[in-house]
Amino acid sequence: MPAISTRGQQMPPSPIRKLVPFAEAAKKKGIKVYHLNIGQPDIETPAAILDAVKKANIPVLEYSHSAGNESYRRKLVDYYATAGISLSQKDIMITAGGSEAIQFGFFACLNPGDEVIVPEPFYANYNGFACAAGVKIVPITSSIENGFALPPIESFEKVLTAKSKAILICNPNNPTGYLYSKQEMEALGELCKKHDLYLFSDEAYREFSYTGSAMSALSLKGLDKQVVMMDTISKRYSACGARIGAFVTRNKEVYNTAMKFAQARLSPPGLAQILGEAAVDLPANFFDGPKAEYQARRDLLVTRLNQMPGVFCPNPGGAFYAIARLPIDDSDKFCQWLLESFSFNGQTLMLAPATGFYGTAGLGKQEVRLAYVLNLASIAAAMDCLASALQEYPGRTH
Amino acid sequence: MPAISTRGQQMPPSPIRKLVPFAEAAKKKGIKVYHLNIGQPDIETPAAILDAVKKANIPVLEYSHSAGNESYRRKLVDYYATAGISLSQKDIMITAGGSEAIQFGFFACLNPGDEVIVPEPFYANYNGFACAAGVKIVPITSSIENGFALPPIESFEKVLTAKSKAILICNPNNPTGYLYSKQEMEALGELCKKHDLYLFSDEAYREFSYTGSAMSALSLKGLDKQVVMMDTISKRYSACGARIGAFVTRNKEVYNTAMKFAQARLSPPGLAQILGEAAVDLPANFFDGPKAEYQARRDLLVTRLNQMPGVFCPNPGGAFYAIARLPIDDSDKFCQWLLESFSFNGQTLMLAPATGFYGTAGLGKQEVRLAYVLNLASIAAAMDCLASALQEYPGRTH
Numbered sequence: 001m002p003a004i005s006t007r008g009q010q011m012p013p014s015p016i017r018k019l020v021p022f023a024e025a026a027k028k029k030g031i032k033v034y035h036l037n038i039g040q041p042d043i044e045t046p047a048a049i050l051d052a053v054k055k056a057n058i059p060v061l062e063y064s065h066s067a068g069n070e071s072y073r074r075k076l077v078d079y080y081a082t083a084g085i086s087l088s089q090k091d092i093m094i095t096a097g098g099s100e101a102i103q104f105g106f107f108a109c110l111n112p113g114d115e116v117i118v119p120e121p122f123y124a125n126y127n128g129f130a131c132a133a134g135v136k137i138v139p140i141t142s143s144i145e146n147g148f149a150l151p152p153i154e155s156f157e158k159v160l161t162a163k164s165k166a167i168l169i170c171n172p173n174n175p176t177g178y179l180y181s182k183q184e185m186e187a188l189g190e191l192c193k194k195h196d197l198y199l200f201s202d203e204a205y206r207e208f209s210y211t212g213s214a215m216s217a218l219s220l221k222g223l224d225k226q227v228v229m230m231d232t233i234s235k236r237y238s239a240c241g242a243r244i245g246a247f248v249t250r251n252k253e254v255y256n257t258a259m260k261f262a263q264a265r266l267s268p269p270g271l272a273q274i275l276g277e278a279a280v281d282l283p284a285n286f287f288d289g290p291k292a293e294y295q296a297r298r299d300l301l302v303t304r305l306n307q308m309p310g311v312f313c314p315n316p317g318g319a320f321y322a323i324a325r326l327p328i329d330d331s332d333k334f335c336q337w338l339l340e341s342f343s344f345n346g347q348t349l350m351l352a353p354a355t356g357f358y359g360t361a362g363l364g365k366q367e368v369r370l371a372y373v374l375n376l377a378s379i380a381a382a383m384d385c386l387a388s389a390l391q392e393y394p395g396r397t398h
Numbered sequence: 399m400p401a402i403s404t405r406g407q408q409m410p411p412s413p414i415r416k417l418v419p420f421a422e423a424a425k426k427k428g429i430k431v432y433h434l435n436i437g438q439p440d441i442e443t444p445a446a447i448l449d450a451v452k453k454a455n456i457p458v459l460e461y462s463h464s465a466g467n468e469s470y471r472r473k474l475v476d477y478y479a480t481a482g483i484s485l486s487q488k489d490i491m492i493t494a495g496g497s498e499a500i501q502f503g504f505f506a507c508l509n510p511g512d513e514v515i516v517p518e519p520f521y522a523n524y525n526g527f528a529c530a531a532g533v534k535i536v537p538i539t540s541s542i543e544n545g546f547a548l549p550p551i552e553s554f555e556k557v558l559t560a561k562s563k564a565i566l567i568c569n570p571n572n573p574t575g576y577l578y579s580k581q582e583m584e585a586l587g588e589l590c591k592k593h594d595l596y597l598f599s600d601e602a603y604r605e606f607s608y609t610g611s612a613m614s615a616l617s618l619k620g621l622d623k624q625v626v627m628m629d630t631i632s633k634r635y636s637a638c639g640a641r642i643g644a645f646v647t648r649n650k651e652v653y654n655t656a657m658k659f660a661q662a663r664l665s666p667p668g669l670a671q672i673l674g675e676a677a678v679d680l681p682a683n684f685f686d687g688p689k690a691e692y693q694a695r696r697d698l699l700v701t702r703l704n705q706m707p708g709v710f711c712p713n714p715g716g717a718f719y720a721i722a723r724l725p726i727d728d729s730d731k732f733c734q735w736l737l738e739s740f741s742f743n744g745q746t747l748m749l750a751p752a753t754g755f756y757g758t759a760g761l762g763k764q765e766v767r768l769a770y771v772l773n774l775a776s777i778a779a780a781m782d783c784l785a786s787a788l789q790e791y792p793g794r795t796h
Contacts, residue, residue, distance in 0.1 A: 001594070001623035001624070001649065001651070002507065002594050002595060002596050002623070002624065003654070004411065004506065004507065004651055004652065004655050005505065005506060005507055005508050005509050005512075006509050007505060007509070007510075007654075008505065008506040008507070008658070008659075009655070010745075011505075011655065011658040011659060011662075013658050013661065014464075014661040014662070017661060030416050040460055040461055041458070042458065043455060043458070044457050044458055045458050046784075047455070050456055050459070050656055053451065053452070053669060054451070054452040058443060058448055059442050059443070060438075060439070060440065060441070060442055060636055060638040061443045061448070061636070061638065061640055061673075062438055062638055062639050063638045063639055064399075064639055064730045066412075066415075078536060096494050096641065096663070096667065097663065098673045099662065099663040099664055099666060100663065103663075107403065107406060107409075107530055108402065108404070108406040109402065109403055109404060110403050111403045111404050111405070112405075112510065112532065114403075114406070125661075125662045125663075125664075128658065128659070128661070128662030129662060132505055132659060132662070134510065134532070152504060159699060165400060166400070189757070196399070196400050198400050213412055225399035226399070226400065238458055238459070239459045240459065240460055240461045240664070240665075241459040241461055241462055241667075241668025241669070242667070242668060242669065243494065243664075243665065243666065243667045245670065251399065253399070253402055254402065257402050257403070257406035257409065258406075260409040260410070260411055260412075260526065261406075261409060261526070261530060261547035262413070263411065263412040263415060263523075263526070264409075264497065264523045264526030264527060264530070265494070265497040265498065265523075266495060266500075266523075266638070266641075267638075267639060267641065268641070269494065269640070269641045269667035269669070270639025270640060270641065270670070270672055271451060271639070271640065271667070271669040271670055271673070272668070272670070274671055275459075275669070278672070285511070308667055318524060324706075339748070340422055353614055355546065
């Protein structure tokens, strides 16, 4: 047979999904599995935005503009204005999820062999997009000890090479939940300006910040040429399946280049654009409910984790993830063991080993990511399971 | 500012869309423009498939499986069975339109620098996907004289190099409307087997064939390792805006590799998968109506074109496109002139210069592509405009 491509062979499988067969096997044995492994919110998609699709009169479901419907882009100008971000509809391109926005950024701005500096742990799919684009991710390690704050700027400067082309951050962060401060954002901005780097900013979790609000990279002064913001409605409105995101930049050349990639794929999903547009019209206090719910979950999760002997979990400022350090030998083994060999009152939990979120080999072996996308009762039950599991796990280290 | 990527600079803008500003200017002047330039069908999207979305009960619009909903893939097994193609749901991956299916094929199977042989004229966006993947398209010229039949196999063999990795066809063809015969398909299959090449087959227009039925590449015997079929519901059900397609192969290694790219982008559009699934349940005779309509349009269009002095248009066997040779100096100039400087009873027409569909520079200068996606009355009126325009055009050659 003809050979598979080299990039296809190098393409990493999803580290989150590789445990799925073990979860399925556990369920077949009748064990209830609490899914804290994946960022799929349980919160209902607002009926009003689904109703907008249901009520739409669509004689022909036509291609939209390659940048998305202009009416939707104009609405998004209003949405971003409420977040203090001033944009024109010509700065906004609607994409198939945040995923496609990241791809457009990589393809439009980076050559094969170019380097993107990313604080680790980071969203694992960045590896996949980098592999597709032939781009190298250069990780800068952040530390659980200070809650995964931005590593010192000097550690970025130390890894700069002639191939360095961009810094990529996620704020609030997936997988750490860390919320970058204004000072950290400004320091990153200065660094990008000084070394003529792009600043790619994944702001999927903007609305979920619990200790102040997330500063958008688009709010940094004098960085219009540098900043490319990647956004998505997936988490914001519990609409992950819609596949609607946005590629946002005030750099016209970058926008026009990304537009050529957008034109090749014709247009973003049409039905879901109606849903996205309707979401902008949700009441101003819409996020209060989900935010309070996530915050209560975070508080319960983090409190319970830190009560377990040998466990440390910093309190995340945003998103709906936490990374905890556990007294275990190997998080991959532990997460598999939870599904394969453990149960507590007929229940267990599924976690994401943090190893998949580090670019540096060997890191994350004592850490797991927990997504608090289940209700309080389920989180409590999952924590009961974890506490029991840590007592029983043969690879416990202390 | 940081530099744009080289591939971003090389990325071709859409040749179909570059005339759009001229069309907009014509409309502002009050001129009615008949759009024969783009494959956006005017036929209504079946209400039943839009209703399926409207009736769906969706508490949380979740990520689907990265390969698409299993229920939809199982339905597609039934759909392909009616076309005589035997598949398992594990051979099928739902994609964001045919566009994403083509991208998955390029990324999973081809290395940067690899060559894909494509009969020209070809669908212009193949250039964009090739550019993104760093792949080189090697065109083999087909001829308007024999209706754009498959060029002789020897002409493929002549361009084979160590970098040749795949042949890409579109059947029935966009932009020519040519329907490949069983003999041509088998000859291509033998060529791919002999030289261990992938056979990428874009079958977006399968249901629209007027002189016999289109043979799927998946029906070729002994080629399971070679064939990757790219499909879409866009044209089939007048649902271009849905962005639902399929990547289909019986080659497990190719499938599993493409799956890693699918996992990185999480899942295909969710609402539109419901629509796609419902489409499989449309009555068996559903295509009779649209097919008869397109055939009547083709007959009118081709007859009218061939009645014009100096015009030649072969009769296409499928899809809803035709390429005509006109007595003009330059199709790009002519198409722009139609919008900028011409009108007939306050009307004009928009065509796609065929130059954008050729990989070989200089070809297609006397040819235009016409998409018969307007009703008979509009096609008749557009042909009146064209006949008049050809008399008036200053660059007329004979």
